[in-house]
Amino acid sequence: MPTQTRIVTPGPRDMTVRAEGGAILPIPPGWELLPPGDAGLTRRVKALGPTWTVEVERGRKRFSRGVWAPAEQIAKARRAVERTRATPEYAHRLEADRARRGRAQDAYVIDFTRHVEAFLAFHPTHAALGRVMAERIAAHATPVGSGTVARTARIPVAERAEAAVIAWLRHQTTAYDQMHIPRIQGMRREVRRKLAQRSRDLLTRYRRGEAPDPECPLALALAKPPKAERVRATPTPRPARVPVAAPTATVTPASGAQPAEAVAPGAGAHESAIRPAVARPTPPVQRSVKAPEDPREAKQRAVRERMLRRRGGG
Known part of the structure; x- marks a missing residue:
C-alpha cells in the first residue's frame, strides 16, 4: 500500500498515472478515483491518508481531474x-x-467602480458619462465566475481596473469580435496592443473635455442598453397562426350529368351555380420498351429451336 501523497498526471493507459519524474505508476489495488467538485469531501479524504491528485495543465493553469485514494478511505470520509x-x-x-x-462582493464592486472611474478621469464636462461607463464595466467584469481580469488577485485593483477598461473598449468600440486573426504566434497580442492604443487615444479626448463626435464609437456604445437589458427587452416571437381552410360541400351530380366543382357553404346563389368541371388531359401511359437482343444470343436461340424441331420431326 503506497504511503506517499503525490501530484500526478494521467498515464498513457487506463489505471495508470505519470509521476513527477516521468515514471508510469499503476493504480494500487483497492483504490478509487474521487471526482472533483466537492471541496469538503476532497479535504476529508486527503486528511485521512495518502492520496494521488491527478492534475492537467491548460496553458498557464492547472485543473484537477480527481483524487485517487483507497476505497474505504473515500467511503469513511x-x-x-x-x-x-x-x-x-x-x-x-x-x-x-x-x-x-455577498457583503464582500458588494464592497468589491463599489471599490472596483471607484478605481475604474479614477482611471477614466474624464473632464467634468463628461463626468456623468464616466460614471455610467464605470458602472457598466464593473457590472460586466466583477461577477463571481465571470473569468475576467477583475477577478484575479495577482495584480492590484488599480491595474485590474485599467485592464478591464481597455478590454471593454476593445469589444464595444472596435471590430475586434469580427476580426479574422491568423493563428500565428504573437499576432493576437499585437492586434490587441494596437487596439489598446486606439482606445487610449479615444479616452484622451474625453479627458481633455473635447466635444464628442456624434459618430464617436464610445458614445454609440454607451447609448445602447446593457446586454442584459437588451436580452430582456427582446420580445419572444409568437408562433405564426396556420390558417384553417373552410369546409367545403361536394355536390353529387345526377346520373348522366357531368361532375360539378365543390361549393363553399354560405356562398350566394350566383356562386352556387353548378359549373361543369374542366376535364384534365390524361397523361400518356408509359410503356416499357424492350431492349434490343444481343445478336449472339439471338443466333444461339435460333440454333436451339432448329435442334428441337429436328428432334420432334425424327
Missing part, C-alpha cells in the same frame, strides 16, 4: 461529511458564509 452536513449548525454556517461573501 463521505459518511463523515454526510453526518456533518445533516446538522442544523452546518446549515446556519452555510447561510452565514453566503451573507459574508
Whole structure:
C-alpha cells in the first residue's frame, strides 16, 4: 500500500498515472478515483491518508481531474461529511458564509467602480458619462465566475481596473469580435496592443473635455442598453397562426350529368351555380420498351429451336 501523497498526471493507459519524474505508476489495488467538485469531501479524504491528485495543465493553469485514494478511505470520509452536513449548525454556517461573501462582493464592486472611474478621469464636462461607463464595466467584469481580469488577485485593483477598461473598449468600440486573426504566434497580442492604443487615444479626448463626435464609437456604445437589458427587452416571437381552410360541400351530380366543382357553404346563389368541371388531359401511359437482343444470343436461340424441331420431326 503506497504511503506517499503525490501530484500526478494521467498515464498513457487506463489505471495508470505519470509521476513527477516521468515514471508510469499503476493504480494500487483497492483504490478509487474521487471526482472533483466537492471541496469538503476532497479535504476529508486527503486528511485521512495518502492520496494521488491527478492534475492537467491548460496553458498557464492547472485543473484537477480527481483524487485517487483507497476505497474505504473515500467511503469513511463521505459518511463523515454526510453526518456533518445533516446538522442544523452546518446549515446556519452555510447561510452565514453566503451573507459574508455577498457583503464582500458588494464592497468589491463599489471599490472596483471607484478605481475604474479614477482611471477614466474624464473632464467634468463628461463626468456623468464616466460614471455610467464605470458602472457598466464593473457590472460586466466583477461577477463571481465571470473569468475576467477583475477577478484575479495577482495584480492590484488599480491595474485590474485599467485592464478591464481597455478590454471593454476593445469589444464595444472596435471590430475586434469580427476580426479574422491568423493563428500565428504573437499576432493576437499585437492586434490587441494596437487596439489598446486606439482606445487610449479615444479616452484622451474625453479627458481633455473635447466635444464628442456624434459618430464617436464610445458614445454609440454607451447609448445602447446593457446586454442584459437588451436580452430582456427582446420580445419572444409568437408562433405564426396556420390558417384553417373552410369546409367545403361536394355536390353529387345526377346520373348522366357531368361532375360539378365543390361549393363553399354560405356562398350566394350566383356562386352556387353548378359549373361543369374542366376535364384534365390524361397523361400518356408509359410503356416499357424492350431492349434490343444481343445478336449472339439471338443466333444461339435460333440454333436451339432448329435442334428441337429436328428432334420432334425424327
